Amino acid sequence: MKIGVMIQEGPSYNHEASDTAYKFIEAAMAKGHTIQGVFLYDDAVTNVARHMEPPQDDRHIARRWSELGAKGVDIVVCVAAAKRRGMKPELIVDNTRISGLGQLSEICTEAERVVTFGD
Amino acid sequence: MKIGVMIQEGPSYNHEASDTAYKFIEAAMAKGHTIQGVFLYDDAVTNVARHMEPPQDDRHIARRWSELGAKGVDIVVCVAAAKRRGMKPELIVDNTRISGLGQLSEICTEAERVVTFGD
Amino acid sequence: MLHIVNKSPYMKSSLESCIRVAQKNDPILLIEDAVLGAAAGGGVESLVQGALKNHPVYALGADISARGLSSLTPGVKVIDYADFVDLVEQHKPMTWL
């Protein structure tokens, strides 16, 4: 089944939303579902900040998304939200991309399910 | 009177906290009070993202803080929170600085009042 | 002590916790979404009326106007940012997020 994911807030480390979304996606992929796209909206854009440096014994949220992107999951950062927060293209991790809300619309059209995580 | 301000969340644009804090500080300075320091904690660190580009007809939150800093207000960005969110020193606006929670402790000791704004 | 509340009492229990703990005559200031609690005729009006028996209750005018609230619970005083500063000068603040 094609599943889309929107992370609406739950910016990196402040809310659990990013963690739940990641665990959900991992489990969905393990079951053979296709992730149609992960749309990072509002403050969720900070999930993929390239220069993120969490404490060494903590999870690395941006790296996790980048690795998921390397596996072929389309990770889309909302352009308007990114601009408001100073997240230029060179400041986001590899294997993710900046695009518009139109991408969320397409995810909603193509996916059979769309799950939202947020604050 | 010496007033300290902590902005605990309310990252730029997502919550009103940053706006209320700014309006409060403006009003306090207009009355002749001293702002002992503004401590940006947790997600509030995104308030001073250098590359922020809000829509042209909207307020520019980072520039506002930078201008306040230019007037001599000490605007301190929590180092641990900044690291978690990829906010390196070169990515924050002028007239603000990155430092530790010790600065918040000093604000609490020196200010006669400490007001918190947040989510 | 000045109690600052910023969450709508329709959605979050912060105002209730504040009222429960606040000492008699301590002022309570509603800002941001909390001003929705100051609108007259709503389901939380009795909560605010109860608070008014023991506390001066203020609401930030800029937030009231932004939400288009025309009729407020009698007794709630509308103030501006300068008055907010005066309240902080007179009382040590605690924010109920």
Added chain:
Amino acid sequence: MLHIVNKSPYMKSSLESCIRVAQKNDPILLIEDAVLGAAAGGGVESLVQGALKNHPVYALGADISARGLSSLTPGVKVIDYADFVDLVEQHKPMTWL
């Protein structure tokens, strides 16, 4: 339809709104801070018991363990992320933030 709730019912009214709108037999899944509502013996237990009359109620095990909740309201089913995926496969989801 699967109703996903992530806020503690002690602090925020999301679960109440969800229960009010959810159609009979629609499953309700408690995740993140919402699992606090699944703990037995608390003040929101009657809310959850009411929900159980009309809905299967699930709670995410990882969130339950993280909060050290040992005793849950009878009837609440503890599930893992894989079960969460299955619920989404079976029902279109709505998240009550």
Added chain:
Amino acid sequence: MAKIMFVNRNAPHGTIYAWEGLEVVLIFGAYENELSAVYMDDAVFSLKKGQDTSALGIKGFLQTLPVLEDYGCEKIYVDKESMEKRGLKTDDFAIPVEVMDSAGIGKIMEEQDVILPF
């Protein structure tokens, strides 16, 4: 072609959600989908007449509400209980809406392909 519904639950101005819940309509309107919006809980205040954000220094959205229909969001539902609990009447709203009870809201949600909360 999907049936997409935006469920607005947050109060205006305290957070950006009310704003984004409208922004998303303006963009989604360019695609071939069937759009609708629900306003419930504190989001019913987002529809209120007379909102003036000038003293806050932030942008309002009263001018966006009347154009939602032009962008393909033809149905705007308001949850009756949320409205009444907040002492509001349909006259208080800046645009015409369809008031619906809890069961009705639950039913139209059930008919959607995708629900996005704001």
Added chain:
Amino acid sequence: MAKIMFVNRNAPHGTIYAWEGLEVVLIFGAYENELSAVYMDDAVFSLKKGQDTSALGIKGFLQTLPVLEDYGCEKIYVDKESMEKRGLKTDDFAIPVEVMDSAGIGKIMEEQDVILPF
């Protein structure tokens, strides 16, 4: 020298506040202030024994609680009503606390120079 109180009201793990409310004690402890902490509302769950965050993949803080005192935070108050409403008893907590009613919490708040909410 100031009397500083950290008022914890948020649930553990869903947001970072519970964590930061402890982090701040570890740092403030290096300065000459009188520190105390209150746990009320959902934050009473932060003190619960047996929290195991391994399945979430995030760091817990049960090991931090017992050292708060060493960092100069000698008083840990729990709001009685919050605790009872959530079906918790002092036996459920990982550290010894002082349980206080609403009036008592209000009174000790009043005695502080600075209150920081988490």
